[in-house]
Amino acid sequence: MSVVDYTQELSVVEGKPPLRSIDELISRPLNTKPTKAYYIALTVTLSMLGIGVIGLLLSFYYGTGMWGNNNPVGWGFPIVNFVFWVGIGHAGTLISAILFLLRQKWRNGIARFAEGMTIFAVMTAGIFPAIHVGRPWLAGYLFPYPNQHSLWPNFNSPLLWDVFAVSTYFIVSFVFWYVGLIPDFAVLRDRATTKIKKTIYSVTSLGWRNSNRHWQHYEMVYLVLAGFATPLVLSVHTIVSFDFAVAVLPGWHSTIFPPYFVAGAVFSGFAMVQNVLIIIRKIFKYEHIITIDTLEKMNKIMMLTGMLVGYAYAMEFFIAWYSGNPIEQFTFVNRAFGPYAWAYWIMVSCNVLMPQLFWFRKIRRTIPVMFVIAVFVNVGMWFERFVITVTSLANDFLPSSWAYYKPTLVDGAILLGSFGFFFTWVLLFSKTLPVVSIAEIKSVIDGSQPSHGEH
Amino acid sequence: MSSVSEIEYTKKSIPAPLRNAGFVLLAVGLVLSLLGIFTDPQRSAFNNIILLMMLISVSVGSLFLISLEYIAGAVWSTPFRRIFEHLASIVLVLPIVALPILFNLHDVFHWMHQEVMDADPILQSKAPYLNETFFLVRVGFYFAVWILFYFLLTSNSKKQDKTKDQKLTKRNITISAIFLPVFALTISFAAIDFMMSLEPHWFSTIFGVYYFSGTVLASLSAGTFIMVYLSKKNLLFKGISEDHYYSFGALLFAFINFWAYIAFSQFLLIWYANLPEETVWFLQRWEGSWMYISILTIIVHFAVPYFGLLSQPSKMNPKRLASMSLWIIFAHYLDLYWIVMPTFSESGFVFGWIEIGYFILGLGIIISVFVFKASKGNLIPIGDPKLKRGINFRL
Numbered sequence: 015m016s017v018v019d020y021t022q023e024l025s026v027v028e029g030k031p032p033l034r035s036i037d038e039l040i041s042r043p044l045n046t047k048p049t050k051a052y053y054i055a056l057t058v059t060l061s062m063l064g065i066g067v068i069g070l071l072l073s074f075y076y077g078t079g080m081w082g083n084n085n086p087v088g089w090g091f092p093i094v095n096f097v098f099w100v101g102i103g104h105a106g107t108l109i110s111a112i113l114f115l116l117r118q119k120w121r122n123g124i125a126r127f128a129e130g131m132t133i134f135a136v137m138t139a140g141i142f143p144a145i146h147v148g149r150p151w152l153a154g155y156l157f158p159y160p161n162q163h164s165l166w167p168n169f170n171s172p173l174l175w176d177v178f179a180v181s182t183y184f185i186v187s188f189v190f191w192y193v194g195l196i197p198d199f200a201v202l203r204d205r206a207t208t209k210i211k212k213t214i215y216s217v218t219s220l221g222w223r224n225s226n227r228h229w230q231h232y233e234m235v236y237l238v239l240a241g242f243a244t245p246l247v248l249s250v251h252t253i254v255s256f257d258f259a260v261a262v263l264p265g266w267h268s269t270i271f272p273p274y275f276v277a278g279a280v281f282s283g284f285a286m287v288q289n290v291l292i293i294i295r296k297i298f299k300y301e302h303i304i305t306i307d308t309l310e311k312m313n314k315i316m317m318l319t320g321m322l323v324g325y326a327y328a329m330e331f332f333i334a335w336y337s338g339n340p341i342e343q344f345t346f347v348n349r350a351f352g353p354y355a356w357a358y359w360i361m362v363s364c365n366v367l368m369p370q371l372f373w374f375r376k377i378r379r380t381i382p383v384m385f386v387i388a389v390f391v392n393v394g395m396w397f398e399r400f401v402i403t404v405t406s407l408a409n410d411f412l413p414s415s416w417a418y419y420k421p422t423l424v425d426g427a428i429l430l431g432s433f434g435f436f437f438t439w440v441l442l443f444s445k446t447l448p449v450v451s452i453a454e455i456k457s458v459i460d461g462s463q464p465s466h467g468e469h
Numbered sequence: 470m471s472s473v474s475e476i477e478y479t480k481k482s483i484p485a486p487l488r489n490a491g492f493v494l495l496a497v498g499l500v501l502s503l504l505g506i507f508t509d510p511q512r513s514a515f516n517n518i519i520l521l522m523m524l525i526s527v528s529v530g531s532l533f534l535i536s537l538e539y540i541a542g543a544v545w546s547t548p549f550r551r552i553f554e555h556l557a558s559i560v561l562v563l564p565i566v567a568l569p570i571l572f573n574l575h576d577v578f579h580w581m582h583q584e585v586m587d588a589d590p591i592l593q594s595k596a597p598y599l600n601e602t603f604f605l606v607r608v609g610f611y612f613a614v615w616i617l618f619y620f621l622l623t624s625n626s627k628k629q630d631k632t633k634d635q636k637l638t639k640r641n642i643t644i645s646a647i648f649l650p651v652f653a654l655t656i657s658f659a660a661i662d663f664m665m666s667l668e669p670h671w672f673s674t675i676f677g678v679y680y681f682s683g684t685v686l687a688s689l690s691a692g693t694f695i696m697v698y699l700s701k702k703n704l705l706f707k708g709i710s711e712d713h714y715y716s717f718g719a720l721l722f723a724f725i726n727f728w729a730y731i732a733f734s735q736f737l738l739i740w741y742a743n744l745p746e747e748t749v750w751f752l753q754r755w756e757g758s759w760m761y762i763s764i765l766t767i768i769v770h771f772a773v774p775y776f777g778l779l780s781q782p783s784k785m786n787p788k789r790l791a792s793m794s795l796w797i798i799f800a801h802y803l804d805l806y807w808i809v810m811p812t813f814s815e816s817g818f819v820f821g822w823i824e825i826g827y828f829i830l831g832l833g834i835i836i837s838v839f840v841f842k843a844s845k846g847n848l849i850p851i852g853d854p855k856l857k858r859g860i861n862f863r864l
């Protein structure tokens with residue numbers, strides 16, 4: 015193992031590529047015709063989406079009886095999927111906003127893509143609250159507006175807070191993403207060869223001329239938006255955790271839920287971003303921009319958040335015992351050894367045990383291995399939401415009403431469809447917009463920083 | 470601002486005013502607390518818990534900040550790491566501070582009375598955890614682990630002053646990686662043992678995280694205050710910049726928010742669910758004049774430092790940093806007081822010379838231990854490979 019020289023700052027971009035080559039490299043996917051592989055990938059995701067749409071139509075036509083939800087388990091797949099997808103979105107904002115505030119330069123290569131994934135993940139997540147009662151045409155009543163029925167939402171309910179939190183989060187994330195894109199649109203405009211492209215990029219770049227004043231305003235806006243996005247992203251998953259934790263149901267009502275959910279969201283989000291970026295950097299030849307060092311840092315964050323989640327599992331278990339409350343104790347023993355023990359142990363092994371492999375530097379830097387671990391993390395995080403949602407409901411206070419929850423094919427189709435929806439957007443994004451920020455990458459190439467006479 | 474190519478550091482002695490202040494505070498605090506032990510042993514024992522938790526916050530919190538720097542590869546904080554290493558040495562006096570409590574366990578912990586346990590089936594079910602022997606074993610374990618990691622981390626750093634060996638940095642990174650999970654568990658269970666079990670019926674899964682947020686604030690603000698003081702006396706290095714100050718201010722600000730977030734989460738969830746076994750803890754803190762302390766905690770621990778450090782210039786202003794960090798140390802004391810004392814005085818708060826005495830003793834120990842360690846060693850880690858980068862740090 016080589017010894018790192020701590021006296022020097024390592025560049026986050028490998029080599030010292032000329033700035034012009036960055037324009038070239040990042041705009042190339044936008045200027046070339048899609049390959050066959052791209053169309054195949056798009057066909058796959060669109061088919062998945064189609065299956066999901068069929069599942070949805072069946073649900074709307076026949077009703078939610080098509081789902082596995084039963085009498086005690088009123089919240090099944092839709093809520094599990096909602097929490098899962100909102101969680102996926104969190105890594106994007108963590109990378110683009112929080113790591114920006116922390117001046118982490120390595121984020122510059124991955125921030126654009128991660129932020130894009132945030133937007134798509136939130137869109138995907140948004141489907142589920144709208145459909146989960148089976149009457150999506152009534153979802154408009156979630157917004158408090160004066161109407162002729164004098165119907166108002168329940169302002170005491172975290173489910174309503176979700177509506178505000180998630181929609182605000184979506185808007186701010188979108189604006190943040192767009193603001194970051196403006197200088198890149200200008201680059202694309204200046205390189206455009208056709209009239210149509212020139213017109214489109216001229217409009218979207220909002221008259222950007224790279225003037226000093228533009229940059230000054232841009233950096234201020236970017237910083238302010240990052241400052242807004244940071245508490246927002248934490249509030250979103252906090253409120254999602256409130257959906258469960260304000261209830262008096264054992265297994266849901268736990269004070270550690272807010273930070274535990276946020277950590278879990280970042281955990282799964284990083285796993286998803288890492289998975290997608292590994293493929294993107296290979297196909298687009300971005301290996302020197304999204305370096306192994308960057309991936310290693312992401313793996314370290316996954317390891318950290320995985321252990322935070324593990325801490326929460328352990329603390330919940332301990333306090334359930336310590337509380338001396340037999341119902342609380344039963345819930346946790348039932349989770350680990352009851353009818354859903356299989357789901358519980360999938361969750362523990364994927365979320366807590368698998369990331370422990372990242373203790374080894376070799377594994378943190380081996381792409382196939384880290385890819386597989388991150389896939390397991392996402393499986394585990396989906397099962398975490400399943401365990402929380404289903405086990406507490408299935409075996410509630412009245413043993414006479416206990417029932418086993420069994421998802422149906424339609425549930426599976428909608429879950430598959432959500433992946434299709436998400437990855438269709440990811441694919442479209444990768445061919446229509448610069449997936450790495452041109453301006454931000456240029457700023458971290460060696461030699462482009464203002465020097466303090468240290469050369 | 471020009472950058473530093475060679476580090477200029479000459480060791481100077483710690484200014485006499487700080488040394489004397491530490492000595493006076495220590496002496497007055499000792500006298501008052503000893504008087505307290507003779508006049509009101511039970512009340513003193515509760516104050517002793519606050520004192521112990523305060524010192525754990527500053528010392529073990531400093532260990533956390535040290536390992537955080539290593540594990541995150543942070544550079545800006547390297548020139549100041551030695552301050553935290555000196556503060557961390559307070560772990561060595563923790564067993565002495567804990568000793569009076571160990572002689573007064575029955576005055577403090579309700580569950581240590583056999584007749585109370587026998588009469589209460591809920592407490593009986595907790596007996597495998599809440600019993601005197603296991604309690605003492607755990608406390609001994611926490612102290613041993615903290616002292617062990619203190620020696621591991623600081624001895625390598627000190628060695629580096631002479632050898633300038635980069636391998637020592639690498640070794641400390643490994644030690645930090647091992648320490649952080651250990652820290653998370655020990656600090657949480659120390660909080661449960663010393664503070665949550667004061668009300669043995671009550672439980673909250675977030676309690677460990679809540680105390681953790683306070684430990685970081687206490688250690689960080691102690692370090693920030695000392696940093697500003699030393700740099701004002703020109704005892705650190707030349708070229709300390711606004712960006713350094715800003716980093717301290719931003720981190721303090723972040724943890725002010727983190728504390729508020731955790732405290733609010735705990736409160737909201739318990740208030741909303743309204744289960745009697747959980748609300749009892751907050752209701753106790755709303756009883757009689759405790760209500761004022763509860764409201765005061767929100768203002769002192771959140772509102773004032775939040776607005777005090779909100780703007781960018783205030784984070785860069787060393788004067789503001791110094792005043793805010795002193796304020797936050799007091800706020801952390803208030804927080805601990807609010808957690809611990811309602812068990813002692815249920816109908817309303819009591820605050821008198823015993824409380825003041827223990828608070829002064831705490832300040833005295835922090836300053837005196839720091840002065841003692843700082844006059845023996847260097848104030849900056851002169852052999853650290855990241856030092857030069859840290860001094861030249863710009864945002």
